[in-house]
Amino acid sequence: MAIKEGLRPGGRSARVQESVHRAVRQLLETHERSGVTVPMIAACAGVTPSTIYRRWGDLSVLLADVALARMRPDTEPANTGSLRGDLQAWAEQYLDEMSSDVGRNMMRDVQSSPTPGYCVSILSGQLQVIVDRYPQEQPPSVDHLINLLAAPTVFRILFSALPLPVEELHALIELALKN
Amino acid sequence: MAIKEGLRPGGRSARVQESVHRAVRQLLETHERSGVTVPMIAACAGVTPSTIYRRWGDLSVLLADVALARMRPDTEPANTGSLRGDLQAWAEQYLDEMSSDVGRNMMRDVQSSPTPGYCVSILSGQLQVIVDRYPQEQPPSVDHLINLLAAPTVFRILFSALPLPVEELHALIELALKN
Numbered sequence: 001m002a003i004k005e006g007l008r009p010g011g012r013s014a015r016v017q018e019s020v021h022r023a024v025r026q027l028l029e030t031h032e033r034s035g036v037t038v039p040m041i042a043a044c045a046g047v048t049p050s051t052i053y054r055r056w057g058d059l060s061v062l063l064a065d066v067a068l069a070r071m072r073p074d075t076e077p078a079n080t081g082s083l084r085g086d087l088q089a090w091a092e093q094y095l096d097e098m099s100s101d102v103g104r105n106m107m108r109d110v111q112s113s114p115t116p117g118y119c120v121s122i123l124s125g126q127l128q129v130i131v132d133r134y135p136q137e138q139p140p141s142v143d144h145l146i147n148l149l150a151a152p153t154v155f156r157i158l159f160s161a162l163p164l165p166v167e168e169l170h171a172l173i174e175l176a177l178k179n
Numbered sequence: 180m181a182i183k184e185g186l187r188p189g190g191r192s193a194r195v196q197e198s199v200h201r202a203v204r205q206l207l208e209t210h211e212r213s214g215v216t217v218p219m220i221a222a223c224a225g226v227t228p229s230t231i232y233r234r235w236g237d238l239s240v241l242l243a244d245v246a247l248a249r250m251r252p253d254t255e256p257a258n259t260g261s262l263r264g265d266l267q268a269w270a271e272q273y274l275d276e277m278s279s280d281v282g283r284n285m286m287r288d289v290q291s292s293p294t295p296g297y298c299v300s301i302l303s304g305q306l307q308v309i310v311d312r313y314p315q316e317q318p319p320s321v322d323h324l325i326n327l328l329a330a331p332t333v334f335r336i337l338f339s340a341l342p343l344p345v346e347e348l349h350a351l352i353e354l355a356l357k358n
Contacts, residue, residue: 161296
């Protein structure tokens with residue numbers, strides 16, 4: 001809900017949104033993504049197609065909205081008791097999730113969002129939670145962690161033949177902690 | 180040509196490819212991208228639509244192929260006489276090109292390529308030329324430069340509200356040179 005409000009302020013019904021999002025998630029599990037259409041989603045969600053067009057504009061924006069909602073984690077980042085440990089746990093999970101088919105598709109869909117910047121806001125929020133746990137360690141800035149950990153992870157998945165090796169990710173964490 | 184051969188080895192005619200690529204570039208300059216179709220490209224290139232479908236499969240693959248060809252630079256990276264200078268010149272130009280509308284669209288199209296990894300090969304080739312000029316400076320590895328310079332540049336453009344500030348790019352170059 002919070003995401004939808006952030007993207008598109010206004011008093012539209014949260015129940016419609018939830019039911020449309022759920023329909024999209026269900027259909028993406030059972031169909032090729034190129035076979036999913038607005039009328040199918042509408043039928044599955046029990047709304048009219050025009051409700052969807054009115055609210056989201058077109059399918060790519062709806063898919064982006066669902067992808068952003070999925071990216072919003074349900075829980076706080078793991079607390080391992082050390083800055084290094086928290087960053088390793090977070091970065092390994094992020095690499096894992098993003099290099100899955102679901103993660104790849106989420107990243108592609110999010111690029112069609114009218115507010116792709118919301119993606120970095122979600123990541124920043126998670127990293128800020130970690131950084132705030134260890135003020136005495138003079139942790140690196142969240143922007144620096146995005147540049148050194150999230151960016152190479154995503155860049156390699158989207159544009160390289162192979163994802164970032166975990167050892168390289170660990171070396172980047174050490175580099176980020178050196179500052 | 181080299182690109183096409185890399186993507187799809189075989190003896191297909193280079194003239195057809197050049198004329199189809201040129202048609203795509205022209206149409207993208209004069210039309211909304213969502214309005215460009217295979218029949219339009221075929222008409223503009225003087226080939227049949229089935230030639231295009233046979234060779235590229237579908238429009239997204241053709242657009243990706245054109246985007247990859249555009250990414251291949253015509254010239255070697257600028258030689259400023261120092262490793263730092265060459266990296267700054269290269270990274271600033273890359274940031275500049277990728278944050279333009281043309282650059283953004285290229286990055287999106289390339290993701291539909293059957294070989295998106297070719298994108299990192301092109302970048303690696305350019306950075307290798309720079310690195311090879313200064314063996315006595317024990318330059319960082321090309322992979323490290325991709326992680327620290329190219330990845331944050333692209334990640335911010337695709338997923339953040341604002342591109343990477345040039346000062347932050349310079350700081351990342353210094354960090355890469357520290358190793």
